[in-house]
Amino acid sequence: xxxxxxxxxxxxxxxxxxxxxxxxxxxxxxxxxxxxxxxxxxxxxxxxxxxxxxxxxxxxxxxxxxxxxxxxxxxxxxxxxxxxxxxxxxxxxxxxxxxxxxxxxxxxxxxxxxxxxxxxxxxxxxxxxxxxxxxxxxxxxxxxxxxxxxxxxxxxxxxxxxxxxxxxxxxxxxxxxxxxxxxxxxxxxxxxxxxxxxxxxxxxxxxxxxxxxxxxxxxxxxxxxxxxxxxxxxxxxxxxxxxxxxxxxxxxxxxxxxxxxxxxxxxxxxxxxxxxxxxxxxxxxxxxxxxxxxxxxxxxxxxxxxxxxxxxxxxxxxxxx
Numbered sequence: 251x252x253x254x255x256x257x258x259x260x261x262x263x264x265x266x267x268x269x270x271x272x273x274x275x276x277x278x279x280x281x282x283x284x285x286x287x288x289x290x291x292x293x294x295x296x297x298x299x300x301x302x303x304x305x306x307x308x309x310x311x312x313x314x315x316x317x318x319x320x321x322x323x324x325x326x327x328x329x330x331x332x333x334x335x336x337x338x339x340x341x342x343x344x345x346x347x348x349x350x351x352x353x354x355x356x357x358x359x360x361x362x363x364x365x366x367x368x369x370x371x372x373x374x375x376x377x378x379x380x381x382x383x384x385x386x387x388x389x390x391x392x393x394x395x396x397x398x399x400x401x402x403x404x405x406x407x408x409x410x411x412x413x414x415x416x417x418x419x420x421x422x423x424x425x426x427x428x429x430x431x432x433x434x435x436x437x438x439x440x441x442x443x444x445x446x447x448x449x450x451x452x453x454x455x456x457x458x459x460x461x462x463x464x465x466x467x468x469x470x471x472x473x474x475x476x477x478x479x480x481x482x483x484x485x486x487x488x489x490x491x492x493x494x495x496x497x498x499x500x501x502x503x504x505x506x507x508x509x510x511x512x513x514x515x516x517x518x519x520x521x522x523x524x525x526x527x528x529x530x531x532x533x534x535x536x537x538x539x540x541x542x543x544x545x546x547x548x549x550x551x552x553x554x555x556x557x558x559x560x561x562x563x564x565x566x567x568x569x570x571x
Contacts, residue, residue: 261447266567268334268439275330279322282343286321287314301432307408320423327431331439346438349490356550359465359483360494361501363543367481368505369528369536371474378473379525401468402523411511420507429499436479437464437486437495455483478502488551 255267259307291310293301302318305311335342384390409424413415436458445454459479463472482495489495512518527533 255337255339257340259338260460264334264338264443266332266439267337268435268443271330271334271337272326272435275326276322279318279325282325283321286317286371287508290317296437305404312408312410315404316419316423320427323423323427323431327435331434334439339434344557345442346434346489346492346522347557349556352489352494352551352554356489357491357494359543360547361497363485363540363547364478364481364498364502365505366536366543367540369532370540371477371536372526372528373533374474374477375525376527379470381470382452398468398470401538406552406556409507409510411514413508417493417511420511421504424507425500425504428503429496432462433482433486433492433495433499437483438492438507441483441486453489455480455487458483485547488548490551490554490556493532 259267279496284295284298285477287298287301288295291314293310293314298314301308301314305315308314332342380473409420440461441454441458444457445451448454448457456476459482460474462479462482463476465509466475483500485498486492487493506522509518509520509522513520513522528536
């Protein structure tokens with residue numbers, strides 16, 4: 251596909267186009283879900299709205315919502331941003347990957363980092379979940395908690411994994427597609443365009459992390475999610491490869507899905523949805539290990555050359571010959 255929009259467009263316009271393309275992806279996704287729901291479940295377009303509004307009242311509601319989640323994420327967060335980059339005449343590999351490939355050990359270690367940091371992050375999760383607002387913000391607090399409860403109920407409804415096939419579907423819908431799509435949108439496009447706009451990578455990383463947290467509309471999980479988004483942002487900036495935050499994001503979501511599967515099959519006895527802080531010793535070990543991995547990754551990724559540097563070195567070598 252040949253691009254039909256100038257890649258020199260101001261970053262603000264690129265971000266606006268991203269929203270427009272994602273909205274287009276949403277409408278395409280709804281059309282596809284309507285077709286698939288009718289084909290798979292025998293639910294018509296007219297019935298679909300009612301099922302999506304009250305999935306718990308319909309026998310096939312959880313399956314329909316699972317289908318909706320996967321298809322919507324795929325078209326709005328994967329297809330739409332890729333189509334935007336092609337419209338801007340970018341070569342996907344060059345735009346999304348500024349450095350040469352890193353050793354797979356570093357990529358996997360980036361995923362391990364997200365798991366290692368979970369006990370330390372539980373302190374922030376606990377603090378954020380138990381925030382109290384002043385009286386004048388009471389209406390907002392009540393609205394935010396109602397949103398949390400509504401989303402929690404929907405999540406419980408569609409995250410039931412009692413067999414290996416259901417686990418695999420859960421990993422695709424809740425880990426793989428969001429990892430690829432959200433990293434393309436937030437790190438691949440938003441972070442890079444905000445960096446172009448501000449000229450400051452730290453501003454770009456944290457602003458993108460805040461937007462990443464806000465779009466989930468879960469205020470009482472806002473701060474830990476913003477920090478997680480910033481962590482993905484730094485991993486992307488240091489590594490220069492979009493696969494790195496994708497793997498880290500997949501590790502975060504996939505680990506949670508796998509724990510839910512173990513809980514629901516009674517392989518472990520744990521409250522996965524708990525917002526309580528973990529024991530102090532696990533928090534201390536987590537903080538130390540995470541800090542060590544972070545420093546190691548920062549140093550290791552710093553030695554990976556930029557792609558244009560390698561091209562320049564090759565050209566210089568040819569000139570010497």
